[in-house]
Amino acid sequence: MFRWTLITLLSIAVIGVSVWGYQEHQEKNAILIQAENSYQRSFHDLTYNLDLLHDKIGSTLAMNTREQLSPQLAEIWRLTSMAHNDVGQLPLTLLPFNKTEEFLQLMGDFSYRTAVRDLDKEPLSDDELDALESLYEASGDIEQELRKVQSMVLNDNLRWMDVQLALVNNDEQADNTIIDGFETVEKTVEGYSEGKLNASMMGTSSKKDGFSILGDKKISEEEAKKKMRSLLRIDEETELTVAPTGKGANVPLFSGSYKQDETSGYIDVTQNGGYPITLMINREVKESNKSLHEAMQNGKDYLSKLDFTTDLALVESNQYDNVGVFQFVPQYEDVWIYPDAIQIKVALDNGEVLGFVAKDYLENYHEREISEAELSEEEARDKVNPNLKIQEHHLAVIEDDMGEEVLTYVFLGTLNQDTYKIFINASDGSEVRVDKLKQAEMKY
Amino acid sequence: MKKKITICLIIFTISSFFFIDGKDNQVHGFSNQVVQHGATGDDVIELQARLQYLGFYNGDIDGVFGWGTYWALRNFQYEFGMEIDGLAGQEVKQKLEKASEFDKTYVHEQIQKGKKFTHYGGMDKEKQTEPSPNTTNQQDSQDGDAGQQSKQQGNNQQDQNQSEATEEDLEPTAVNMPQGFSQNDIQIMANAVYGEARGEPFEGQVAVASVILNRVESSTFPNTVSGVIFEPRAFTAVSDGQIWLTPNDNAKRAVLDAINGWDPTGEALYYFNPDTATSDWIWSRQQIKRIGKHIFCI
Numbered sequence: 001m002f003r004w005t006l007i008t009l010l011s012i013a014v015i016g017v018s019v020w021g022y023q024e025h026q027e028k029n030a031i032l033i034q035a036e037n038s039y040q041r042s043f044h045d046l047t048y049n050l051d052l053l054h055d056k057i058g059s060t061l062a063m064n065t066r067e068q069l070s071p072q073l074a075e076i077w078r079l080t081s082m083a084h085n086d087v088g089q090l091p092l093t094l095l096p097f098n099k100t101e102e103f104l105q106l107m108g109d110f111s112y113r114t115a116v117r118d119l120d121k122e123p124l125s126d127d128e129l130d131a132l133e134s135l136y137e138a139s140g141d142i143e144q145e146l147r148k149v150q151s152m153v154l155n156d157n158l159r160w161m162d163v164q165l166a167l168v169n170n171d172e173q174a175d176n177t178i179i180d181g182f183e184t185v186e187k188t189v190e191g192y193s194e195g196k197l198n199a200s201m202m203g204t205s206s207k208k209d210g211f212s213i214l215g216d217k218k219i220s221e222e223e224a225k226k227k228m229r230s231l232l233r234i235d236e237e238t239e240l241t242v243a244p245t246g247k248g249a250n251v252p253l254f255s256g257s258y259k260q261d262e263t264s265g266y267i268d269v270t271q272n273g274g275y276p277i278t279l280m281i282n283r284e285v286k287e288s289n290k291s292l293h294e295a296m297q298n299g300k301d302y303l304s305k306l307d308f309t310t311d312l313a314l315v316e317s318n319q320y321d322n323v324g325v326f327q328f329v330p331q332y333e334d335v336w337i338y339p340d341a342i343q344i345k346v347a348l349d350n351g352e353v354l355g356f357v358a359k360d361y362l363e364n365y366h367e368r369e370i371s372e373a374e375l376s377e378e379e380a381r382d383k384v385n386p387n388l389k390i391q392e393h394h395l396a397v398i399e400d401d402m403g404e405e406v407l408t409y410v411f412l413g414t415l416n417q418d419t420y421k422i423f424i425n426a427s428d429g430s431e432v433r434v435d436k437l438k439q440a441e442m443k444y
Numbered sequence: 445m446k447k448k449i450t451i452c453l454i455i456f457t458i459s460s461f462f463f464i465d466g467k468d469n470q471v472h473g474f475s476n477q478v479v480q481h482g483a484t485g486d487d488v489i490e491l492q493a494r495l496q497y498l499g500f501y502n503g504d505i506d507g508v509f510g511w512g513t514y515w516a517l518r519n520f521q522y523e524f525g526m527e528i529d530g531l532a533g534q535e536v537k538q539k540l541e542k543a544s545e546f547d548k549t550y551v552h553e554q555i556q557k558g559k560k561f562t563h564y565g566g567m568d569k570e571k572q573t574e575p576s577p578n579t580t581n582q583q584d585s586q587d588g589d590a591g592q593q594s595k596q597q598g599n600n601q602q603d604q605n606q607s608e609a610t611e612e613d614l615e616p617t618a619v620n621m622p623q624g625f626s627q628n629d630i631q632i633m634a635n636a637v638y639g640e641a642r643g644e645p646f647e648g649q650v651a652v653a654s655v656i657l658n659r660v661e662s663s664t665f666p667n668t669v670s671g672v673i674f675e676p677r678a679f680t681a682v683s684d685g686q687i688w689l690t691p692n693d694n695a696k697r698a699v700l701d702a703i704n705g706w707d708p709t710g711e712a713l714y715y716f717n718p719d720t721a722t723s724d725w726i727w728s729r730q731q732i733k734r735i736g737k738h739i740f741c742i
Binding site: 039084085088089090091092098101102105106164243245246247248249250251253255257259264266268278280282288290291292293294296316317318319320324325327343345355357359360391414417418419435437438439440441442443444 | 475477478479480481482483484485502503506508510511512515518531615616617618619620621622623624626627645646647650663664665666667671675676677694697700701704705706707708710711712729730731732733734735740741742
């Protein structure tokens with residue numbers, strides 16, 4: 001009797017478990033298929049967009065009328081951005097696929113720049129036509145390689161989920177067809193981007209060498225430590241860990257950090273010249289006793305005691321809970337130098353400085369010869385949209401789309417409830433940039 | 445005996461409420477701080493309400509000194525022949541107090557109830573607010589406390605609720621946000637940072653947030669915060685679901701710092717934990733520095 005009950009119970013249990021297991025399995029499969037499908041969609045979209053891209057570039061080459069050219073280039077720009085988006089949805093992050101992505105971006109930049117340009121006044125130069133031709137060639141090769149991968153995927157029912165697994169278990173990488181295919185694409189692109197493409201397409205390289213203020217004089221780790229202690233406001237007793245940066249850093253730095261009770265600090269000092277570049281002190285700030293205005297004064301005093309320009313203009317001030325964050329830019333004879341911005345954070349409980357970033361300042365600072373504005377303020381004002389009510393203005397140096405520094409008139413104006421910042425080129429009166437300034441956001 | 449003492453205490457506290465309250469309304473509401481652009485809090489609420497009373501300010505009374513308030517204040521300074529600097533100092537406050545009325549009870553009540561309202565002078569207040577009380581969850585929980593207290597004290601004080609409404613320091617109904625970001629962006633980044641680096645020192649969390657932002661800027665990654673975070677295989681916290689843990693305030697502060705420009709990584713695009721990294725490729729990247737357990741590289 002007992003035996004039979006046991007057997008029945010056990011068999012019921014076994015059946016129950018298998019039904020449950022089967023259902024789980026079904027569910028897992030359904031989810032896997034769904035994930036797989038979304039990968040497949042991105043992949044096939046990618047190949048389709050690259051196909052289209054290749055064709056569009058081809059037809060651009062054959063075009064003669066300018067009225068057609070601009071929309072066509074805009075279309076290319078849209079397609080590169082879509083292709084880029086598709087790449088972002090595939091599990092390729094650990095696969096060296098950067099060159100292809102960079103290439104897409106390059107293509108996008110090029111087509112955007114030429115599309116927005118007035119091609120009647122400034123038609124495509126020979127260099128640009130050459131660039132377009134090599135783009136055509138390159139996109140053709142990419143298209144073909146991807147087509148190969150695609151047909152393999154379709155014929156052999158290859159799954160992207162396997163790519164993901166292969167990438168996780170590094171060793172299997174060698175025999176995954178999709179991965180191999182993408183590596184071939186990458187190599188194809190590499191061949192192009194090292195060639196003439198880069199120089200003619202990027203126009204002027206936007207970043208000058210930068211960090212010219214730092215000079216050649218290296219400081220020792222001991223000197224750096226001393227500087228860090230004074231900036232972090234800690235004494236000799238507190239333990240400070242300092243380490244130099246590795247090869248990848250664009251500027252060699254010493255980084256120091258400490259932790260004591262509830263307060264921790266972090267600081268970067270340049271090895272050349274010993275300038276502080278980032279300071280962060282983290283502690284709980286529970287209340288605000290000081291006004292934002294007082295905090296701003298504190299921040300300004302603090303910066304003027306460091307090795308930075310003393311004449312600073314306030315661009316932005318914001319209170320986040322109990323800290324104030326300010327952005328300053330240097331001022332030379334009433335011209336605000338936007339590229340050399342410094343951010344500073346001040347605690348509102350005791351007004352002490354909790355951090356600053358001088359990276360932009362150190363990177364962009366150089367002796368500038370600021371030419372006289374060719375337009376008068378009145379003339380520049382006429383270039384602003386007449387619907388805007390201009391409230392404030394000043395002269396400023398900013399970087400334009402190409403990364404070149406230009407002298408501009410900055411107008412702060414209002415249109416209905418919104419405030420805008422408009423930058424008008426002081427020599428030719430063109431609108432360099434229009435920013436809508438952010439309003440406070442409602443709490444949800 | 446004990447009961448009597450508690451009753452005495454309660455009566456004392458209530459009367460002190462009234463005392464402070466009356467003082468606040470009559471002598472000066474403003475603190476003696478200088479209020480400037482970007483500030484938040486009670487002073488700003490009063491400033492906005494008073495500027496609106498005089499018709500200079502048409503925006504919402506939300507307790508955040510934004511551009512709308514700034515221009516309103518400058519116009520006020522211009523009209524009243526003061527130096528136009530957009531700062532609410534002593535002189536501005538005195539002139540404002542003289543020229544306008546500030547119905548603190550009314551304003552605070554509206555804010556607390558989450559109503560849309562205005563505070564123009566010479567207009568019936570009833571007409572400046574939404575007619576039906578719209579009860580939201582948030583406000584329910586706030587009112588809950590007040591309700592309990594008044595029950596304990598019996599229903600002898602009708603004005604109790606009102607005086608309490610004016611007494612607490614009110615939270616502004618809006619917040620400052622860095623240009624180009626919303627509270628939700630910050631929330632989603634805080635989730636990622638918390639999932640990836642909750643055991644790291646603060647600078648390590650800022651560093652992870654910076655990597656996300658550097659990727660958004662970079663041409664080889666998606667161009668949005670969510671695109672970068674949810675890129676397949678980009679972050680382990682996303683793959684294993686740790687991103688859906690509730691982030692703490694530290695993670696949010698780290699994200700805010702990173703957005704405001706702090707980047708301890710030196711423009712890194714990748715990071716990995718050397719103890720658990722399986723890919724050879726990641727080791728081939730040029731390393732910048734190590735923060736906490738993570739190595740940052742480009």
